[in-house]
Amino acid sequence: MGKTRLYKAIYEITRAINSSLQPKKVLSQIAEKVATEMELKGCFIRLLDRSGEILLADASYGLSERYEKKGPVEVSKSRIDQEVLKGAILSIADVRNDDRFQYPEEAAQEGLVSLVVLPLTARGEKVVGVLRVYSAEKRDFSEDELDFLKCVADLSGLALENARMFHALKRASELANDYIYRVDD
Numbered sequence: 001m002g003k004t005r006l007y008k009a010i011y012e013i014t015r016a017i018n019s020s021l022q023p024k025k026v027l028s029q030i031a032e033k034v035a036t037e038m039e040l041k042g043c044f045i046r047l048l049d050r051s052g053e054i055l056l057a058d059a060s061y062g063l064s065e066r067y068e069k070k071g072p073v074e075v076s077k078s079r080i081d082q083e084v085l086k087g088a089i090l091s092i093a094d095v096r097n098d099d100r101f102q103y104p105e106e107a108a109q110e111g112l113v114s115l116v117v118l119p120l121t122a123r124g125e126k127v128v129g130v131l132r133v134y135s136a137e138k139r140d141f142s143e144d145e146l147d148f149l150k151c152v153a154d155l156s157g158l159a160l161e162n163a164r165m166f167h168a169l170k171r172a173s174e175l176a177n178d179y180i181y182r183v184d185d
Contacts, residue, residue, distance in 0.1 A: 017159040073103075074102065091140075120160065129156075
């Protein structure tokens with residue numbers, strides 16, 4: 001994957017982020033762009049629930065519905081995600097031989113071979129989820145590709161934070177307007 005193509009993909013992802021404050025829509029566009037530009041089997045974005053113990057499916061592209069709905073990822077059962085949620089970036093050339101997977105049989109049925117998992121961070125430090133990319137054949141990801149994925153993960157975290165802040169401000173404004181309306185009565 002050439003640098004020009006990577007830059008164009010980052011530009012298009014940035015445009016998608018600026019086009020909407022709906023996180024699900026933006027993350028779906030990001031997953032599609034990453035998978036298609038990198039010629040991958042698929043991309044999955046999972047976000048932590050409020051407890052911080054479960055990674056819930058939020059957006060994906062290229063994966064079967066059966067795989068997408070295989071179940072939540074419990075952080076306590078997924079050593080891969082435990083490492084990534086601490087800030088590590090994992091690149092696994094062959095997941096078929098890696099015992100850190102929570103759903104190894106489902107991954108094998110889906111035809112997944114190579115994997116990269118990155119943390120999604122908000123405000124530069126708080127991990128709010130993970131970005132996973134899958135290849136159907138054994139693949140060693142280049143440094144340029146890993147840098148691209150790091151950029152995408154950071155942009156995804158920024159998009160989530162912007163959307164959350166917008167919705168919090170909108171809710172606060174609605175509450176303030178309700179209060180003013182009641183006081184005026």
